[in-house]
Amino acid sequence: xxxxxxxxxxxxxxxxxxxxxxxxxxxxxxxxxxxxxxxxxxxxxxxxxxxxxxxxxxxxxxxxxxxxxxxxxxxxxxxxxxxxxxxxxxxxxxxxxxxxxxxxxxxxxxxxxxxxxxxxxxxxxxxxxxxxxxxxxxxxxxxxxxxxxxxxxxxxxxxxxxxxxxxxxxxxxxxxxxxxxxxxxxxxxxxxxxxxxxxxxxxxxxxxxxxxxxxxxxxxxxxxxxxxxxxxxxxxxxxxxxxxxxxxxxxxxxxxxxxxxxxxxxxxxxxxxxxxxxxxxxxxxxxxxxxxxxxxxxxxxxxxxxxx
Numbered sequence: 001x002x003x004x005x006x007x008x009x010x011x012x013x014x015x016x017x018x019x020x021x022x023x024x025x026x027x028x029x030x031x032x033x034x035x036x037x038x039x040x041x042x043x044x045x046x047x048x049x050x051x052x053x054x055x056x057x058x059x060x061x062x063x064x065x066x067x068x069x070x071x072x073x074x075x076x077x078x079x080x081x082x083x084x085x086x087x088x089x090x091x092x093x094x095x096x097x098x099x100x101x102x103x104x105x106x107x108x109x110x111x112x113x114x115x116x117x118x119x120x121x122x123x124x125x126x127x128x129x130x131x132x133x134x135x136x137x138x139x140x141x142x143x144x145x146x147x148x149x150x151x152x153x154x155x156x157x158x159x160x161x162x163x164x165x166x167x168x169x170x171x172x173x174x175x176x177x178x179x180x181x182x183x184x185x186x187x188x189x190x191x192x193x194x195x196x197x198x199x200x201x202x203x204x205x206x207x208x209x210x211x212x213x214x215x216x217x218x219x220x221x222x223x224x225x226x227x228x229x230x231x232x233x234x235x236x237x238x239x240x241x242x243x244x245x246x247x248x249x250x251x252x253x254x255x256x257x258x259x260x261x262x263x264x265x266x267x268x269x270x271x272x273x274x275x276x277x278x279x280x281x282x283x284x285x286x287x288x289x290x291x292x293x294x295x296x297x298x299x300x301x302x303x304x305x306x307x308x
Contacts, residue, residue, distance in 0.1 A: 020053045021080065021281040023274075024073030026066050028086040028110070030058040032190055033218050034244050034266060035084060038109060041270030042082075052278055063090045070094050074101045080277040082106045088161035091115045104280040108273045113161050117288040122280075124272045124290045128162045131262045131294045132169020132213075135241045138260045138296060139211050140177050142239055146210070149177075152202060153185035154195060154214040154223060163187070166215045166243060183207060188219040195222025203230050209238055217242035217249030217261055224257035235259060245297045245305055253302045263295040263305055 023046075027039055039056060046054045055078070059066035066086045073081050074097060081098055083105065085091050091112035098105035099120050107115075107123045117123050143149045153170060156163040167185075174180045184207055188194035195218065202209060203226065212227075214220035220242030224234055234240055234256060242249050245263030252258045269292055276286045297305055 020051050021278065022076070022078040023052060023054050023080045023082060023277045023281075024057070024069070024076070024078040025054050025082045026057045026059050026069045026073075026084065028059050028066070028084045029061045030056075033248060034190075034216070034246060034264070035109070037246055037266045038084065038270050041267045042274055045271045045274040049274065049278055052274065054274075059086050061086055063087050067093055067097075070097055074098070074103060078103065079281045080104045080106065082108055082273055082277060084108050085110045085112055087159040088113050089159065095121050104277075106273055106276050106280075109162075109269055111161055111289075122276060122286055122288055122290075124269055124276060124292070126264055126269070126292045126294050128165035129169040129172075131243050131264065132166040132171075132215075133173055134169075134262050134294055134296045135166075135243060135260060136170040136173035136213055138298065139213065139239050139241050140173055140180065142259070143180070143210065144177070147179055149180045149210045150183045150208050151180055151211045151213060152199075152207070152209045153182055154198060154212060154219045155185060155187040156190045156215040156219070158187055163215050170213050180211075183209065188214070188222065190216050190218060192218040192222035192225075195219030196226045197222075199223035199226035200230075203227070203232070212238060212240045214240070214242050217244040217246060217252065217258070220261070221248060221252045221257055224252065228257070243294075245295070247306075250297070250302050250306055253297065253299060259299075261297045261302075263297045265292045265295075268292045 046052045057069040063086045088110050092114045095115040105121045109125045111123050188198045224240050239259040242258050242261040245261045249261045280286050
């Protein structure tokens with residue numbers, strides 16, 4: 001009897017779950033619409049890989065909380081860490097901690113500006129400057145015959161490089177068109193309600209706006225709702241541009257709230273991050289940086305993105 005019991009205990013020790021690859025995932029803010037989709041896609045992908053186990057944590061927009069979560073992952077001796085940074089200029093300590101612990105670290109969606117990739121640290125996401133260029137070039141083509149075009153730029157969180165680089169791309173295109181001028185710009189923190197409030201403030205100020213360029217769809221949708229409630233005709237009186245091209249943005253385009261958006265492939269980023277985690281946990285080499293292309297979404301082609 002004793003031999004049988006010892007054998008059973010031994011079998012428990014070698015159950016496949018004991019050898020599962022543990023991946024700690026810290027998401028900057030789970031109530032963000034895009035990041036919520038990113039998390040869901042990661043979870044879906046992990047279900048297709050039997051030996052991958054994801055542990056999600058919500059940093060709730062706090063840099064210190066995210067660092068604490070990463071340190072907790074390290075103490076748990078996870079095999080891989082995936083981080084969607086709260087602040088792309090506040091990742092140095094995260095990268096240093098992972099490298100010291102010799103645990104592979106993968107940044108997703110937001111490229112750190114204060115941490116170099118390589119030496120155990122990788123990134124998967126998209127070229128944010130290109131998103132801004134694509135959006136504004138489409139809008140610029142629509143108003144090329146106008147003498148004067150007033151542009152409002154609605155920014156995401158100022159701590160995000162996505163905000164800085166998307167805005168940079170927008171302004172690069174504006175600089176090439178003498179008839180286009182930025183008249184107001186401010187942050188709406190990626191949120192629909194903030195976008196609505198900010199646009200209402202701009203309307204109340206009496207500022208004439210011909211184009212709204214928003215760093216993200218949710219802000220653009222909120223702004224469009226404010227415009228509509230004030231009797232301003234989108235498409236005729238003003239053009240509205242967003243970025244992300246998720247279900248909400250596509251629905252907004254269908255209903256005429258958005259003139260253009262730029263599709264950010266959350267699914268490919270999420271699936272890619274989980275694939276990278278699996279490979280690096282097996283000792284396979286992965287790229288230091290992997291870029292997923294943005295795609296322009298217009299009223300003419302948005303339907304093909306509805307299935308993504």
